[in-house]
Amino acid sequence: TFNGTWKVDRNDNYEKFMEQMGINMVKRKLAAHDNLKITIEQNGDKFHVKESSNFRTLEIDFTLGVNFEYSMADGTELSGAWTMEGDMLKGIFTRKDNGKTLTTTRIVQGDELVQSYNYEGVDAKRIYKRG
Ligand code: MYR
Numbered sequence: 484t485f486n487g488t489w490k491v492d493r494n495d496n497y498e499k500f501m502e503q504m505g506i507n508m509v510k511r512k513l514a515a516h517d518n519l520k521i522t523i524e525q526n527g528d529k530f531h532v533k534e535s536s537n538f539r540t541l542e543i544d545f546t547l548g549v550n551f552e553y554s555m556a557d558g559t560e561l562s563g564a565w566t567m568e569g570d571m572l573k574g575i576f577t578r579k580d581n582g583k584t585l586t587t588t589r590i591v592q593g594d595e596l597v598q599s600y601n602y603e604g605v606d607a608k609r610i611y612k613r614g
Contacts (some may be wrong), residue, residue: 484495484525484570484591485523485525485530485591485596486523486525486587487522487523487527487546487613487614488521488522488613488614489520489522489523489555489596489611489614490519490520490523490611490612490613490614491517491520491610491611492595492610492611492612493609493610494515494607494608494609494610495517495607495608495610496605496606496607497511497600497608497609498511498515498605499605499607500602500605500606500607501514501515501560501607502605502606503528503602503604504585504602505601506557508523510525510557511584513537514556514557516531516537517536517537517538517556518537519534519535519536519609519611520534520535520536520552520614521533521534521535521611523580524598525557527545528546528547528548529544529545529546530543530544530546530547530565531543531544532544532545533535535565536556536598538556540560541579541584542597545565547565547566547567548564548565548566548611549563549564550562550563550564550610551563551564553576559576559578559579559580560578560579560580561574561576561577561579562577562579563575563576563577563585564576564609566590568594570590570591571588571589571590572588572589572590573586573588574586574589583602583603584602585600585601585602586600586601586602587599587600594613595610595611595612596612597609597610597611598610598611
């Protein structure tokens, strides 16, 4: 289950990913240590996610398979949806500014939540522990 509070423990290739996303170096340095914490509450196909980081706090509601809007911490707007494939959440989002696609997955592996990202050929991961 995804339910619970998760704190980022480590990143894999996240700076390269952010660079591909066009995020400048100063913001990348800050974002690599953003102390991101997410709290996930799933009820059937409905999710409520509380996000908090050094940058902001935010609450998001979405339903599997239903498009919604999400603004990244730097203001970049995305539109897309999460779906469930087996035990994996799979998100396909489109950047509103350039129409390019960002894909992301979440899966619980042991006591960790692994979120993977892909944008324009660059893959990254953020790995969370229960907090
Ligand atoms: C949520 O489920 O937490 C809300 C929806 C998340 C949308 C997709 C996340 C992509 C965030 C990309 C951040 C990358 C920064 C370069």
